Amino acid sequence: MGIADNLDFYLDLAGALFAIGTFGFLARRNAISMLMSIELMLNAVNLAIVAFGAFIPALKDRGAVIALMVIAVAAAEATVGLAIVIAIFRNRKTPLVDEYDAMRR
Amino acid sequence: MRAWLYLIAAAIAGAIITTPALLILILFGGSTDDALLAALATLMLVAALAVVTMKDIIRCGLAMIVCFLSLAGIYVVLGAPMVAATQVLVYIGAISVLILFAIMLTQDKVAPARLVFQTQAAPAAVAAIILALLVALAAAGTDWHAVSARVSVATLALARILFDEYVLPFEVVSVLLLAAVVGGVFIAKREDPDQDTI
Numbered sequence: 001m002g003i004a005d006n007l008d009f010y011l012d013l014a015g016a017l018f019a020i021g022t023f024g025f026l027a028r029r030n031a032i033s034m035l036m037s038i039e040l041m042l043n044a045v046n047l048a049i050v051a052f053g054a055f056i057p058a059l060k061d062r063g064a065v066i067a068l069m070v071i072a073v074a075a076a077e078a079t080v081g082l083a084i085v086i087a088i089f090r091n092r093k094t095p096l097v098d099e100y101d102a103m104r105r
Numbered sequence: 106m107r108a109w110l111y112l113i114a115a116a117i118a119g120a121i122i123t124t125p126a127l128l129i130l131i132l133f134g135g136s137t138d139d140a141l142l143a144a145l146a147t148l149m150l151v152a153a154l155a156v157v158t159m160k161d162i163i164r165c166g167l168a169m170i171v172c173f174l175s176l177a178g179i180y181v182v183l184g185a186p187m188v189a190a191t192q193v194l195v196y197i198g199a200i201s202v203l204i205l206f207a208i209m210l211t212q213d214k215v216a217p218a219r220l221v222f223q224t225q226a227a228p229a230a231v232a233a234i235i236l237a238l239l240v241a242l243a244a245a246g247t248d249w250h251a252v253s254a255r256v257s258v259a260t261l262a263l264a265r266i267l268f269d270e271y272v273l274p275f276e277v278v279s280v281l282l283l284a285a286v287v288g289g290v291f292i293a294k295r296e297d298p299d300q301d302t303i
Contacts (some may be wrong), residue, residue, distance in 0.1 A: 002139035003129070004182060007251040008244050013146050013179075015240025017153055019233040024157030026229035027222045032208055033162060036169050039200065040153055043176055046188075053258070054183045055251040064185045064258045065267050071188075071195050072278045076285030078200045082207040083289035089211040090295070098223060 010051035018044035029096045031085045035078065042074045122148045142182050149175040160221050162208050170201045184257030 003009045017040060024037030046067050053063010089095055092102075126144035129135040135143075152172035156165050173196040180189035223229075267275060 002135040004136065004138040004142045005254050007249055009142075010179075010183070011244035012241045013149075015237050015244065016150060018240065019237035020150070020153045020157055022236055023229050023233035026232065027226040028157065029221060029223050030162055032204065032211060033157070033165060033221075035207075036156055036165060036204060039169065039196075039204075040156060040172065043173065043196070047176060047179065050180055050183055050185050050188055052249070054185065054255040056249060057252055057256070058250075060256060061258050061262045061266055064188050064263050065271050067185070067188045068191055068267070069271075069274055069278055071191055072282060075195055075200060076282050078203055079285045079289040080292070082203055083293035086207060086210055086293045095211045 007051060007055040010055075011048060014044045014048040014051065016044075017041075017047065029098055031088070031095050031097050032082070034097065035081050035085065038081070039074065039078065042070065042077075046070050046074075118151070122151065138182055142179065145175045145178040145182065149179065162212060163205070166201065166205045166208055169204070170197055173197050173201065184255050187258060187260050187263055 021037045021040035021044060024040065025034050028034055028037065049063050049067045049070065051063075053059045053061070053067070056063075085095065088100065092100060094100075122144055125147050126140040129143045130137070130140040133139075149172055152168045152175065155168035156172060159165050159168065173192060177189040177192040177197075180186070180192060
């Protein structure tokens with residue numbers, strides 16, 4: 001049995017992509033880099049959903065429907081997130097999140 | 106001189122991406138699906154690593170497009186062509202362009218020269234590796250009642266489920282998208298304090 005017919009391979013792939021996104025979200029200083037990392041994590045979850053839909057008979061065809069919903073919600077999230085980043089940038093003149101310290105002072 | 110360097114870098118990247126696929130195809134006797142999946146998975150992971158580690162944020166955005174495209178290829182291998190088409194349309198066509206525009210609106214010229222990572226980058230890397238290992242352990246240790254061959258999604262069946270069983274979530278998502286677009290325009294709208302009239 002090759003890797004293309006193995007659910008565990010897809011789940012490992014999704015886990016690796018999610019971990020890369022987690023690292024980017026925790027480690028990058030730029031707000032837009034953090035949003036891009038969130039998109040990577042959403043894509044990892046989507047890959048896991050589609051893989052479950054393809055391999056588990058009880059979920060037949062429903063995995064793809066749920067994945068489409070997740071993509072639509074991710075688009076909404078990206079719109080609002082980027083709008084917030086642009087609004088903050090207009091006030092603070094920097095995209096770096098560690099310089100957003102107005103509520104700490 | 107720079108052109109030669111780019112060419113060599115491209116050759117090395119191509120070798121890295123195709124090596125697992127060729128290994129699976131030749132040494133382990135896998136099918137063409139296996140080789141395709143290995144190449145796409147390698148490309149996806151390399152592009153994702155480039156997204157989170159590269160200094161120049163425009164290149165991060167372009168690497169993210171490569172990552173989304175290879176993920177769409179993986180969806181095709183998985184037998185979900187509708188999801189792959191939506192991935193290309195929404196992620197590459199809409200979200201990536203949105204992010205590239207946001208990058209161009211918010212970056213200044215000196216930004217790539219500055220420090221890219223927070224001070225907690227090393228603990229974050231350790232945490233991410235532990236997370237990946239935990240997911241792999243959980244995936245290997247659980248019996249998912251999975252079948253041993255993947256089942257393709259018929260687009261007609263998908264449409265029937267989407268507009269019959271899932272029609273309420275579908276409508277809710279459409280309202281959510283409208284609200285998000287209106288909210289995004291409202292938040293990002295330029296407020297000029299000198300002008301009281303709209």
